[in-house]
Amino acid sequence: MGGPAAPDSTWKGALNVSYNIGPGFVDNFSTRSVLTLTFRIDIVCLFADRYIILGGHRDSWVFGGIDPSTGAAVLQEVVRSFGTMKMEGWRPKRTIIFASWDAEEFGLLGSTEWAEENARVLQERAVAYINTDSSIEVWKIKSCPDEGYENKSLYDSWLEKDPAPENNITDKFTCSFFQKTDKFSNYPVYHTVYETFELVEKFYDPTFKKQLAVAKLRGKLVYELADSQVIPFDCRDYGEALKGYSDRIYKLAKKHEEQLKTYRVSFVSTPLLCAGLPTTRPGCPVF
Numbered sequence: 548m549g550g551p552a553a554p555d556s557t558w559k560g561a562l563n564v565s566y567n568i569g570p571g572f573v574d575n576f577s578t579r580s581v582l583t584l585t586f587r588i589d590i591v592c593l594f595a596d597r598y599i600i601l602g603g604h605r606d607s608w609v610f611g612g613i614d615p616s617t618g619a620a621v622l623q624e625v626v627r628s629f630g631t632m633k634m635e636g637w638r639p640k641r642t643i644i645f646a647s648w649d650a651e652e653f654g655l656l657g658s659t660e661w662a663e664e665n666a667r668v669l670q671e672r673a674v675a676y677i678n679t680d681s682s683i684e685v686w687k688i689k690s691c692p693d694e695g696y697e698n699k700s701l702y703d704s705w706l707e708k709d710p711a712p713e714n715n716i717t718d719k720f721t722c723s724f725f726q727k728t729d730k731f732s733n734y735p736v737y738h739t740v741y742e743t744f745e746l747v748e749k750f751y752d753p754t755f756k757k758q759l760a761v762a763k764l765r766g767k768l769v770y771e772l773a774d775s776q777v778i779p780f781d782c783r784d785y786g787e788a789l790k791g792y793s794d795r796i797y798k799l800a801k802k803h804e805e806q807l808k809t810y811r812v813s814f815v816s817t818p819l820l821c822a823g824l825p826t827t828r829p830g831c832p833v834f
């Protein structure tokens with residue numbers, strides 16, 4: 548990148564390059580366009596201006612046999628199923644947006660560009676975003692087929708395979724659907740040249756039933772969110788999850804108090820406390 552050098556070592560990585568903070572680039576850079584595809588089921592209804600979004604990326608680090616192709620396949624299967632229902636006359640109560648992101652592996656660029664471009668409308672109208680990525684690790688909820696566990700619920704089969712205490716949700720119907728972003732994939736070929744379609748076909752999901760189970764789960768989730776009169780969502784769980792994230796950001800920010808002061812970044816957003824603070828933008832400088 549071009550622009551001034553990074554202010555201190557915390558901004559620098561281990562590569563033998565100069566770490567600048569932009570904007571723009573130095574010489575010898577190449578560009579590649581980012582193509583995000585979105586399509587939607589529009590409706591004329593009371594909740595038409597409320598959006599349920601199902602999205603997943605389709606670019607890969609190498610061959611992407613699992614990440615993202617199993618997730619992209621799930622997205623396409625859900626779209627196909629909803630398309631069939633639409634042709635039969637079904638219309639959801641809320642608008643559904645399907646998104647296929649480009650350039651996820653390089654810093655979530657595709658989805659970030661789209662979210663920034665539509666930030667205002669998303670802030671006002673988006674109800675939920677469901678992500679669909681690697682789909683060989685089958686998740687929770689009832690009555691979905693997981694190969695070898697046909698007589699059990701999907702949740703029970705998932706718990707049996709991964710009985711960690713945090714996965715044991717006693718009240719299955721009020722669990723929050725926050726994706727855990729702090730845990731990276733736990734399959735050993737992640738992002739390697741060995742992550743091929745052949746590997747999925749021979750070892751991970753030979754009958755493709757795992758991907759089907761995930762498609763049913765994510766499809767059902769989108770269906771419930773889009774078509775229920777009252778959104779099946781527990782604000783208390785949501786609040787708790789948000790508080791957890793904000794606590795983590797706050798603790799991280801505490802390590803950089805000097806920079807927060809220099810750049811006038813604050814967690815405090817009440818008008819009283821902000822009064823008198825010089826700011827170039829209308830409103831308070833909010834982190």
Ligand SMILES: [Zn+2]
Nearest residue numbers: 614615680681
């Ligand atoms: Zn991915």
